[in-house]
Amino acid sequence: MALQTHRPRKRNPAYTVGVFGASKVGVTSILDMYIFGTIIDHAIEGFGFANPHQTTINVERVSPYTERTANMIVSKITHNKLPQELSDLIVDRVIDLQRLNQQECKVEMRQLRLRPEYPTLHHYQLRTCDGILLVYDVTSRESFEYIQTLYDDVKKVFRVALDLRPFPFPLCVVANKVDSSGAREVSTFEGRAYAETINREYFETSFRDFKSLERAMHGITKAIYLYEELPLQFWRKPIAAESELDAEGIQKEEGRSTECARKTPQRNWLNCKVLQTLFGERQPPTPPDEG
Ligand SMILES: Nc1nc2c(ncn2[C@@H]2O[C@H](COP(=O)(O)OP(=O)(O)OP(=O)(O)O)[C@@H](O)[C@H]2O)c(=O)[nH]1
Numbered sequence: 001m002a003l004q005t006h007r008p009r010k011r012n013p014a015y016t017v018g019v020f021g022a023s024k025v026g027v028t029s030i031l032d033m034y035i036f037g038t039i040i041d042h043a044i045e046g047f048g049f050a051n052p053h054q055t056t057i058n059v060e061r062v063s064p065y066t067e068r069t070a071n072m073i074v075s076k077i078t079h080n081k082l083p084q085e086l087s088d089l090i091v092d093r094v095i096d097l098q099r100l101n102q103q104e105c106k107v108e109m110r111q112l113r114l115r116p117e118y119p120t121l122h123h124y125q126l127r128t129c130d131g132i133l134l135v136y137d138v139t140s141r142e143s144f145e146y147i148q149t150l151y152d153d154v155k156k157v158f159r160v161a162l163d164l165r166p167f168p169f170p171l172c173v174v175a176n177k178v179d180s181s182g183a184r185e186v187s188t189f190e191g192r193a194y195a196e197t198i199n200r201e202y203f204e205t206s207f208r209d210f211k212s213l214e215r216a217m218h219g220i221t222k223a224i225y226l227y228e229e230l231p232l233q234f235w236r237k238p239i240a241a242e243s244e245l246d247a248e249g250i251q252k253e254e255g256r257s258t259e260c261a262r263k264t265p266q267r268n269w270l271n272c273k274v275l276q277t278l279f280g281e282r283q284p285p286t287p288p289d290e291g
Contacts, residue, residue, distance in 0.1 A: 014106040015224050018129035020114055020150055022143035025135050026176045027111045030205055034213040035109070105221050109133075116153070126157045131170035131224040133216065138175050138204075141185040144194075147173065151198060170223035172201045174216050179206040 019027050032040045112125045126132070132154060134147040151171070154160070160169045173195040175186065188204065195202035201223065203216035 014108065015130040015221070015228070016128060017107055017109050017131045017133060017220055017224070018126065019109055019111050019133045019135060020147070021135035021137070021174075021176075022140070022146040025137040025140070025143045026207060027135055029207040030135070030174075030176060030213055030216075031109050031111060033207040033210065034217055037210075039207075105225060107217070107221055107224075109217075114150070116149075122153065123157050126154060130228065131172075131220045133172055133174050133220050135174040135176050135205075136186065136191075137177050138186050138191070139177055139180055139183045144186045144191070148194070167223070167226045168199055170220060170227045171198075172203060172216060172220045172223060173198075175202070175204045177206060178204045178212070179208050 019031060021027050029039055032038065110129070112128075114122055114125060116122050134150055136143040136147045138144075154169070154171060158169045173191065175188070175191045178184075191204075192202045201219050203212070203219055205212040205216050207213070
């Protein structure tokens, strides 16, 4: 059984990633190294959209599950207490996520010259992004503080506090120049702690280490994919506690609501459980904290 609750999926997904940071944190270098394998001489410096870097990234291993494991997950989550209809729904969801594995994602990395002094332009520049990499230089505390200010702008522009999707707006924190550890001003602990506070992934990069760049680029692509492609059904906030799945809870619900209203909270709860199982404790985030 397949309930059609998806948003239509883009045929050839093409997303724009804004790569931002304070001056000289190394944005151009890491994009050049990742995409061209060398530092390019960027003769033309733009005012607005400078240095577009395009690439295609495989959305790697969004979910490693097959149909068989999907069924196992369902029984693990629900202890077989579910009506068949709901079990099927969950299996559909898991399989759907599995399909994302095979997708390729066209991504354009944009290094924008942000202009916070012109708020309209600044907000417009942010708004053109499907996902954002906030890059700071580990040897500059100032650049670390700068991305925190930028994040506040992102919150305003994308109204993240009001977005109740299970995955947060795609944004990752990138600590660059980790190879120059001698002069380090921002520790791994501090950077990671900040990323955790805002419920985002943290990556350490160096233009000398291709693998580290790849991890960051894949991280943001995956975040965009999950944010954009998850079915509408996942958007709602869970409104039922775990106990509502118990027979007693269901009976209570039956007493005061229609059949449909009774099933909706269960579904939301289950969706979130599936996400938690697939992607770990980080999901789903608690959106109201973002405001
Ligand atoms: N050690 C080290 N140096 C880096 C790294 N990435 C960039 N740099 C150096 O940092 C300096 C600035 O790099 P850019 O790539 O021009 O930085 P940017 O953020 O694009 O600078 P803007 O022109 O302000 O946009 C250069 O001298 C780079 O060689 C890195 O991973 N490790």
